[in-house]
Amino acid sequence: MKRLKCSKIRKLSADRPEASVQLAKKELNKLQQMTSQSISVSDEIEQIVADLRRVAAPSSEPFVFTKKLKENRELLGAIFKDCGDIEFRNFDAGGKKALIVYLEGMADTSNLERNVIKPLMSQTGPDNPNTGNLAEIFATMKSISEHILGASSVSVLTKASAAIDAVMTGNALLLMDGLSEGLSISAVKYVKRDIGEANNEHILRGPNEAFNEGLPDNIVLVRRRSRDTNLKVQILKIGERTKTSVAVLYVANLVKPGLVQEVERRLGLIKTDKILASAKIEEFIVDHPWSPFPQLQTTERPDKVLAALYEGRVGIIVDGTPATLLVPCTYNVMMQSPDDYTIQPVISSLIRLTRNAAAFIAIYLPAIYVSVVSYHPGMLPTTMAISIAELRARTPFPSFLEAFMMEVLLEVFQEAIVRLPLRLSGAATMLGAFVVGTTVVQAGLINPLLVVVVAITAISSYSMPSYPFNLALRWLRIPMLMLASILGLYGVIIGILAVTIHACSLRSFGESYIGGLFDIDLLSDWKDGIVRLPAKLLKERPKEFGAKDLTRIGEEDG
Amino acid sequence: MAKKKWIACVLILFVCIMISGCWDMRELQDRNFVLAVAIDKADDVKEVETFVQPHGSKRYRVSLQILKLAAGAEQKDESRTFIKSNTGESMFEMIRDMLGQSSKSLWFEHLQVLIISDAVLKEVDLGEILDFFKRDSEMRSRIKVYVTSGKARPIIEFSPPSKEPGGVFLANLSRLHLKNLHVTASRTDLGYTVQHLDNKSDVILPRIEMVDKVVKLGGSAVFKKDRFIGYVDEYAVAGSKMMLGTEKSAVVTIDSPKTPGHQIVFELFRHDTTLTPHVENGSIYFTDDITMYGNIGEIQGDINVNDAMDPEYLRILEVAFAEEIKRNIYYTEKVLKKEMKVDAVGRFASKLKAHEPETWEQVKDQWDELYPTIPLYVSVNVTIRNIGSHK
Numbered sequence: 001m002k003r004l005k006c007s008k009i010r011k012l013s014a015d016r017p018e019a020s021v022q023l024a025k026k027e028l029n030k031l032q033q034m035t036s037q038s039i040s041v042s043d044e045i046e047q048i049v050a051d052l053r054r055v056a057a058p059s060s061e062p063f064v065f066t067k068k069l070k071e072n073r074e075l076l077g078a079i080f081k082d083c084g085d086i087e088f089r090n091f092d093a094g095g096k097k098a099l100i101v102y103l104e105g106m107a108d109t110s111n112l113e114r115n116v117i118k119p120l121m122s123q124t125g126p127d128n129p130n131t132g133n134l135a136e137i138f139a140t141m142k143s144i145s146e147h148i149l150g151a152s153s154v155s156v157l158t159k160a161s162a163a164i165d166a167v168m169t170g171n172a173l174l175l176m177d178g179l180s181e182g183l184s185i186s187a188v189k190y191v192k193r194d195i196g197e198a199n200n201e202h203i204l205r206g207p208n209e210a211f212n213e214g215l216p217d218n219i220v221l222v223r224r225r226s227r228d229t230n231l232k233v234q235i236l237k238i239g240e241r242t243k244t245s246v247a248v249l250y251v252a253n254l255v256k257p258g259l260v261q262e263v264e265r266r267l268g269l270i271k272t273d274k275i276l277a278s279a280k281i282e283e284f285i286v287d288h289p290w291s292p293f294p295q296l297q298t299t300e301r302p303d304k305v306l307a308a309l310y311e312g313r314v315g316i317i318v319d320g321t322p323a324t325l326l327v328p329c330t331y332n333v334m335m336q337s338p339d340d341y342t343i344q345p346v347i348s349s350l351i352r353l354t355r356n357a358a359a360f361i362a363i364y365l366p367a368i369y370v371s372v373v374s375y376h377p378g379m380l381p382t383t384m385a386i387s388i389a390e391l392r393a394r395t396p397f398p399s400f401l402e403a404f405m406m407e408v409l410l411e412v413f414q415e416a417i418v419r420l421p422l423r424l425s426g427a428a429t430m431l432g433a434f435v436v437g438t439t440v441v442q443a444g445l446i447n448p449l450l451v452v453v454v455a456i457t458a459i460s461s462y463s464m465p466s467y468p469f470n471l472a473l474r475w476l477r478i479p480m481l482m483l484a485s486i487l488g489l490y491g492v493i494i495g496i497l498a499v500t501i502h503a504c505s506l507r508s509f510g511e512s513y514i515g516g517l518f519d520i521d522l523l524s525d526w527k528d529g530i531v532r533l534p535a536k537l538l539k540e541r542p543k544e545f546g547a548k549d550l551t552r553i554g555e556e557d558g
Numbered sequence: 559m560a561k562k563k564w565i566a567c568v569l570i571l572f573v574c575i576m577i578s579g580c581w582d583m584r585e586l587q588d589r590n591f592v593l594a595v596a597i598d599k600a601d602d603v604k605e606v607e608t609f610v611q612p613h614g615s616k617r618y619r620v621s622l623q624i625l626k627l628a629a630g631a632e633q634k635d636e637s638r639t640f641i642k643s644n645t646g647e648s649m650f651e652m653i654r655d656m657l658g659q660s661s662k663s664l665w666f667e668h669l670q671v672l673i674i675s676d677a678v679l680k681e682v683d684l685g686e687i688l689d690f691f692k693r694d695s696e697m698r699s700r701i702k703v704y705v706t707s708g709k710a711r712p713i714i715e716f717s718p719p720s721k722e723p724g725g726v727f728l729a730n731l732s733r734l735h736l737k738n739l740h741v742t743a744s745r746t747d748l749g750y751t752v753q754h755l756d757n758k759s760d761v762i763l764p765r766i767e768m769v770d771k772v773v774k775l776g777g778s779a780v781f782k783k784d785r786f787i788g789y790v791d792e793y794a795v796a797g798s799k800m801m802l803g804t805e806k807s808a809v810v811t812i813d814s815p816k817t818p819g820h821q822i823v824f825e826l827f828r829h830d831t832t833l834t835p836h837v838e839n840g841s842i843y844f845t846d847d848i849t850m851y852g853n854i855g856e857i858q859g860d861i862n863v864n865d866a867m868d869p870e871y872l873r874i875l876e877v878a879f880a881e882e883i884k885r886n887i888y889y890t891e892k893v894l895k896k897e898m899k900v901d902a903v904g905r906f907a908s909k910l911k912a913h914e915p916e917t918w919e920q921v922k923d924q925w926d927e928l929y930p931t932i933p934l935y936v937s938v939n940v941t942i943r944n945i946g947s948h949k
Contacts, residue, residue: 377586
């Protein structure tokens with residue numbers, strides 16, 4: 001190509017040296033240096049400011065309350081700087097200045113007005129019975145709370161950190177001039193979901209209340225179902241920044257000795273800044289985080305929690321999550337639904353057997369299909385082999401690829417239907433039915449039998465009572481498929497062995513995950529395992545969880 | 559370091575699986591289902607079909623019936639199978655050479671039937687023909703082996719009107735042998751036959767014939783050890799089945815005692831047969847105790863005369879049926895034992911071996927000479943349970 005020569009056109013920098021790239025780069029470097037310098041300067045300034053702000057206080061405390069309300073207010077103001085939703089309410093109580101600090105929207109203002117502010121302000125009124133000994137009453141926070149306030153739950157706080165904590169949980173903090181302590185008044189009232197129906201674990205007969213996101217409500221839902229003083233609730237705080245409340249529930253005279261301590265030990269070891277869902281706690285406290293199997297039972301049903309507590313297990317309710325954790329958890333527990341106890345024992349036994357068969361099918365059926373079709377067709381009855389061969393005569397792909405494509409398609413559909421807005425998921429379902437049911441087969445990409453196999457597999461995994469377990473089955477399907485496609489039935493058997501060995505070696509808080517199914521020592525547990533006997537015969541608690549008192553019915557059961 | 563070891567282990571495992579895996583993977587639709595094999599004498603050697611042998615002669619023509627894989631669609635007036643054949647001496651070599659006529663591998667795991675023409679059996683022993691089929695790992699023990707007096711190939715060319723694949727149809731012909739006295743099919747499939755050959759017992763095989771698009775099982779081919787010696791008719795087969803109790807149900811006809819020239823039929827539904835060897839002061843004899851229960855199945859002739867409601871007449875009929883069964887068994891004994899000198903599938907020998915092991919040890923070397931002289935005493939007891947009529 002001929003190069004154009006044009007004397008008129010030159011570089012801009014030749015004309016105007018200040019527009020050259022080098023110059024611009026230099027300037028940019030200078031600018032970057034200046035910004036970094038300014039950042040370091042600002043850091044230093046921040047440091048100095050913090051030093052100036054610092055008051056004599058122990059290292060664990062942000063500050064110490066003084067007797068002067070003005071100073072206290074300034075100290076608090078520094079802590080709550082830029083928190084627009086913090087309210088400072090100044091008023092006059094019995095001739096003293098008082099201050100109430102609370103979070104807007106978290107504290108019940110009408111309650112505060114009625115039971116705190118109004119009684120305090122009326123102390124100077126002419127018709128007040130306390131007028132004579134006001135000074136005495138106002139000497140300590142304790143006496144104020146005892147004589148004047150109408151709030152039900154109050155506590156005297158001397159430490160600043162506790163006071164800040166109280167404000168942040170939605171309590172109101174009362175400070176008075178001349179007193180170096182605060183009073184936390186519990187009047188929490190924030191916006192939350194009502195108690196609704198169990199969406200994910202709906203059952204046909206029996207209670208259908210489900211947990212919501214509020215910890216107190218959830219504890220109440222469990223409490224309300226049992227008037228047992230042995231049902232204990234211990235509340236811990238987890239998360240360096242969020243300080244989420246976590247309640248550990250257990251029945252003191254049933255739970256296996258040491259289990260609660262172990263749960264609390266593991267909870268105490270959690271190092272994280274935030275807890276948004278109970279699943280995070282689950283991942284921190286399980287024994288084998290790499291296993292696909294869920295090792296804690298999660299439920300949104302209070303009745304399930306209570307049933308577990310009375311088997312000697314421990315519940316962990318996390319603030320802000322309806323999904324409650326139950327430990328220890330075994331395969332047996334995963335395969336049971338509250339509905340099993342609301343229908344006739346014979347029927348529920350049949351359903352449980354079906355469920356176990358479905359769990360097997362959900363993992364191994366596609367693998368068995370692939371191995372039989374591409375390695376051992378001699379194992380099929382002749383007529384069946386012939387009909388399968390005729391179905392597969394048009395399909396261009398090897399059976400493994402076919403099954404793998406179908407699996408991918410299935411996963412994509414499931415994911416799409418879960419993620420889509422409700423109004424669109426119907427369309428996705430229809431599309432799936434069209435694509436899989438007819439078009440793929442008619443296009444000759446996939447044979448109808450495989451569609452049947454995959455559909456049976458999917459339906460089997462949907463029949464699991466626990467969603468995480470269904471996910472585990474879905475995940476295990478893929479390696480099994482690989483094994484089957486590489487080694488045939490030999491591979492499938494290796495896979496079955498591997499999965500079984502893995503499930504047997506899993507421990508959930510000391511209990512074997514699947515070993516209870518084969519342990520002859522736990523013979524009495526088999527009555528409520530793969531089958532369910534009538535309630536009259538279920539006299540013992542599961543031995544597996546090591547409850548202190550094994551008899552459910554009898555004289556000695558308090 | 560530990561991590562490296564871990565990764566190395568996984569890699570080794572992965573490589574092993576990847577290298578050794580898939581070695582015998584072949585999709586179902588990429589296999590040619592061989593459903594039936596026919597073995598004839600090679601009388602017309604076609605140039606293209608066959609191959610050059612370094613030694614031996616073109617002794618057999620082996621024909622394979624192979625399934626057509628049509629994707630689901632029903633074919634009209636067309637067989638579901640096709641035939642490939644080859645000539646030579648070694649079965650294995652012929653079948654391998656037939657891969658030259660086939661786009662997919664020939665696969666014998668669903669082989670149903672093996673049909674042998676007696677023209678071959680007159681020249682070659684059965685063991686020699688079955689040798690390949692018993693050695694090959696793809697063959698199943700439950701393959702049916704039939705013998706035909708005509709050519710075997712037309713039988714596997716026959717396409718059944720029921721649209722079943724031919725091999726499946728032919729194998730299922732003997733499926734109801736427990737109800738049909740005329741078919742010898744108990745312990746006559748490939749597995750049992752090979753076992754009898756290995757035990758040096760006499761073999762019998764079902765006989766299959768085809769005339770003008772009619773294929774039928776009936777009677778049996780009899781072998782002295784594994785040498786073909788002839789056929790026995792359906793009546794003898796029925797007798798042998800009743801003698802050994804290998805039937806579950808049967809139909810026995812007699813000439814009516816009161817209206818001669820008409821038949822009365824007994825339908826057997828339960829029997830209790832014990833064939834017992836006895837040894838008394840050095841001589842061996844067998845007793846065959848048969849107890850039968852059944853119904854009156856059919857009465858030809860005047861039913862007012864042949865009154866099934868009459869208990870006394872029923873007794874007469876029971877005796878007559880018992881006589882007929884006894885006659886049938888003695889006929890079988892005459893044909894098989896006295897004339898052919900054949901202990902069919904070694905039943906008598908195995909009974910003696912089981913019940914009288916010491917005696918068996920003494921006589922087993924002369925068993926073939928001794929057997930035709932051993933007497934058999936049959937006692938039959940018939941009870942008629944239902945008569946199927948009312949007043």
